[in-house]
Amino acid sequence: MLGSPKRYSRIAMDNTQVLLKRRPSGAPVAEDFEVVTTAVPAIQSGEALIENHYVSLDAGFRNWMDEDAGDDVLPAMPLGAPVMGLTVGRVLESKHATLREGQLVMGRLAWEAYSIAKDDFLIELEESDVPLHYHLGILGDTGMSAYFGLNDIGQPSENETVIISAAGGAVGYVAGQIAKIMGAGRVVGITSSDQKGARLVAELGYDAWVNHNSPSLNEDLSRACPNGIDVYFDNVGGPLLEVILEHINDGARIPFCGAVADYARLAPQGPSNLFQLVTHSAKLQGFMTHLQVDRYPEARRQLLAWIDQGLLKSVAMEYEGVDQCGVAFANLFAGVNFGKSVVRVR
Numbered sequence: 241m242l243g244s245p246k247r248y249s250r251i252a253m254d255n256t257q258v259l260l261k262r263r264p265s266g267a268p269v270a271e272d273f274e275v276v277t278t279a280v281p282a283i284q285s286g287e288a289l290i291e292n293h294y295v296s297l298d299a300g301f302r303n304w305m306d307e308d309a310g311d312d313v314l315p316a317m318p319l320g321a322p323v324m325g326l327t328v329g330r331v332l333e334s335k336h337a338t339l340r341e342g343q344l345v346m347g348r349l350a351w352e353a354y355s356i357a358k359d360d361f362l363i364e365l366e367e368s369d370v371p372l373h374y375h376l377g378i379l380g381d382t383g384m385s386a387y388f389g390l391n392d393i394g395q396p397s398e399n400e401t402v403i404i405s406a407a408g409g410a411v412g413y414v415a416g417q418i419a420k421i422m423g424a425g426r427v428v429g430i431t432s433s434d435q436k437g438a439r440l441v442a443e444l445g446y447d448a449w450v451n452h453n454s455p456s457l458n459e460d461l462s463r464a465c466p467n468g469i470d471v472y473f474d475n476v477g478g479p480l481l482e483v484i485l486e487h488i489n490d491g492a493r494i495p496f497c498g499a500v501a502d503y504a505r506l507a508p509q510g511p512s513n514l515f516q517l518v519t520h521s522a523k524l525q526g527f528m529t530h531l532q533v534d535r536y537p538e539a540r541r542q543l544l545a546w547i548d549q550g551l552l553k554s555v556a557m558e559y560e561g562v563d564q565c566g567v568a569f570a571n572l573f574a575g576v577n578f579g580k581s582v583v584r585v586r
Contacts, residue, residue, distance in 0.1 A: 252279065252280075253279070253280040253354065254277050254278070254279060254280070255277070255278050255279065255280045255352055255353050255354045256275065256276075256277055256352065256353045256561075256562045256563060257275070257276050257277075257278055257322045257350070257351065257352040257353075257562075258273050258274070258275055258322060258323055258351035258352065258562060258563065258565045258566055259273065259274045259275075259276060259319075259320055259321060259322055259323065260272070260273065260305060260317050260318070260319055260320070260321060260322075260323050261273055261274040261319070261320075262319065263305060263306060263307055263319070264302065264305055264306075267570070267573040267574070268302060268305070268566075268569060268570050268573060269570050270566045270567045270570045272305075272566065272570075273323065273351075273565070273566030273569075275562075275563045275566070280354045281356065283333055283334075283335055283356060284335065285335050286335060286336055286337070286358060286359075287334075287335055287336060287356050287357065287358055288331050288333065288334040288335070288336040288339040288356070288357045289331070289332045289333040289334070289354060289355075289356060289357075290327070290329045290330070290331060290332065290345065290347065290349060290354065290355045290356075290357050291329050291330050291331075291332045291353075291354055291586070292327040292328070292329035292349065292352065292353060292354065292355060292562075292585045292586075293327075293328055293329045293330070293372050293584070293585055293586055294327065294328045294329075294372055294373045294375075294376055294582050294583065294584055294585060295325055295326070295327050295351055295376075295562060295565055295582065295583040295585060296325060296326040296327065296328075296376035296377070296380065296381075296580075296581075296582055297325070297565065297568045297569050297572055297577075297581040297582065297583065298325065298326065298381070298382070298410070299409075299498070299500050299572045299573065300498055301323075301324060301325060301569075302573070304316055304317050304324065305317050305323075313528070314348075321350075322350035322351055322352045323350060323351040323565065323566075323569075324348065324349075324350055324351075325348070325349070325350060325351050325565070326346065326347070326348055326349075326376055326380070326381065327346070327347060327349045327350070327355065327376075327585075328344070328345070328346045328365070328372050328373070328375045328376055328380075329344075329345060329347075329349075329355070329585075330342060330343065330344055330345070331343040331345060332354075336357070336358075339357065339362070343364060344364070344365040344366075344367060344372075345357075345362050345363065345364055345365060346362070346363050346365055346375050346376065346380065347361055347362035347363065348361040348362075351562060351565040351566075351583075352562060353562050353585055353586070361530070363533070363536065370544070370547075371554075373556055373558065373580070373582045373584070374554060376580070376582055377410060377554060377556055377579075377580035377582065378414055378543060378547070378552070378554040378580065379540050379543055379544065381529050381530065382410040382411045382414065382580060383411075383414045383539075383543050384529050384532075384536065384539040384540070384543070385411050385497050385527075385529045386411050386412075386414035386415035386418050386473075386497075387414075387418060387539045387542065387543060388527060388529055388532060388535070388539065389411075389415065389473055389495035389497050389527060390402075390415060390418050390419060390422060390471075390473065390495065391418075391422075392495075392527070393493055393494075393495040393523070393525050393527065394419070394471040394473060394493050394495045395422075395471075395493065396419050396422050396423065396424035396470065396471050397422075397423060397424075398423050398424075398425055399425040400424055400425055400426075400470035400471060401424070401425065401426045401427075401428065401465050401467055401468065401469055401470050401471070401489075402416075402419040402424040402426070402427050402428070402469075402470065402471040402472075402473065403427075403428040403429070403430065403461075403464075403465060403469050403471070403472050403473070403484070404416050404419070404427070404428070404429050404430065404472075404473040404475070405430045405452070405472075405473070405474055405475050405476040405480055405484075406430070406431070406475035406476050406498070406500055407429025407430055407431050407436075407440055407446065407449065408429070408431045408432075408436040408439065408440060408577070408578045408579070409475060409500075409572075409577065409579075410577075410579065410580040410581065411473075411475055411497055411498065412429065412431075412473070412475055413440070413444055413555055413578070413579050413580075414552070415473045416429055416440065416444055416445070416446050417444055417445060417546075417551070417552050417553070418546075418552070419471070419473075420445050421546060421551050421552065424471070426447045426448070426465070426467075427445070427446050427447050428446065428447060428448045428449065428450065428464045428465055429446045429448075429449045429450070430449070430450050430451075430452050430476075430480070431449055431450075431451065431452070432451070432452060432453060432575040433451065433453075433575065434451055436449075436578055437449030437450070437451060439578060443553075443555070444553070444555070448464040449464070450464050452476075452480055457483055458483060458486070461483065461484070461487050462487070465487055467489075468487055468488065468489040468492075469484065469487045469488045469489060469492060470488075470489050470491070470492055470493070471492065471493050471494075471495075472484050472488065472492065472493075472494045472495075473494075473495050473497065474494055474495065474496050474497060474498070474524075475497050475498040475500060476498070476499065476500045476501045477496070477498070477499030477500070477501050477502055477510070478499065478500075478501025478502055478509055478510065479501065479509055479511070480501060481510070481511045482510075482511035482512060482513055485511060485513050485514070485516040485517070486513065486516065488516060488520050488522050489520065490520045490521055490522075491520070491521055491522065492520055492522040492523070493522070493523050493525075494522065494523065494524040494525070495525060495527065496524055496525060496526040496527070497526075497527065554579075554580070555578065555579030555580065556579050556580045556581075556582055557577050557578060557579055557580065557581045557582070558582055558583075558584055559581070559582070559583045559584065560583075560584055561583070561584075561585070562583060562585045564583055565583050568581050568583055
């Protein structure tokens with residue numbers, strides 16, 4: 241069984257941690273983070289020690305790296321503390337009421353080899369033969385975001401055109417495949433390079449792609465979507481949304497999943513043509529996957545069924561060593577990634 245529990249005894253252990261060294265200015269760079277070695281403290285009553293196996297790199301966490309960025313979702317990340325992030329790992333030691341030793345968990349913890357969990361956002365995972373990093377990707381928040389956004393809001397049907405921004409990213413590459421599974425007539429990806437676009441078509445079944453850096457973006461969209469756009473799965477927001485709105489059909493649906501364009505922008509910029517939503521009786525709806533925890537089993541069952549049927553594939557960009565978290569995170573914003581980015585800790 242993958243990642244099966246091992247016998248544990250309390251000995252002095254070192255922890256590799258990645259700290260937020262400084263507030264990123266715009267797009268984060270590796271120098272915004274610092275790798276340190278610290279001692280793993282003894283757990284106290286109500287705590288559990290988690291041995292992290294994989295760390296997830298998610299562009300959305302850039303939101304909470306700014307000073308005073310705390311909101312109803314998460315607090316702002318303090319300087320000099322381990323960077324907040326999703327991990328999958330095992331409980332090594334527990335004095336917690338509901339966490340038991342050997343338990344496989346996914347949680348909102350930190351970029352580090354070992355984490356002390358209290359009442360953090362933690363979900364018990366079922367033992368299975370899938371790679372552990374699937375729980376942070378195609379069976380995790382990013383895969384489930386693609387599922388919820390299309391199943392609940394996008395709802396593509398036969399002969400409709402679905403277009404997906406950041407199509408080579410952790411959510412986008414799954415969303416394109418799901419749109420096809422759901423019967424969309426045409427699936428188009430928007431990405432940052434011709435190389436990524438070619439991979440979308442060759443590896444993931446997209447029908448066409450558009451490079452958002454093209455000087456003829458409007459014309460490129462018209463060629464890629466000759467019958468207009470029925471569903472726009474938006475991972476980007478910003479100026480790109482404004483361009484897309486000029487191509488939507490009557491009754492278009494826009495699942496609004498993320499705003500990568502604004503995460504690293506010093507001055508956020510939104511579309512000036514939102515009246516297009518009124519003109520076309522279109523729907524733009526935001527959603528947060530972590531607010532639907534009660535539906536995680538439903539989403540995971542369906543995603544896993546599609547994987548088992550050979551309809552849905554996982555694509556992961558894997559880094560080795562927790563010290564690479566800062567580099568991997570910066571690469572998300574540099575457009576280096578394709579698929580889900582994870583760091584293997586052990």
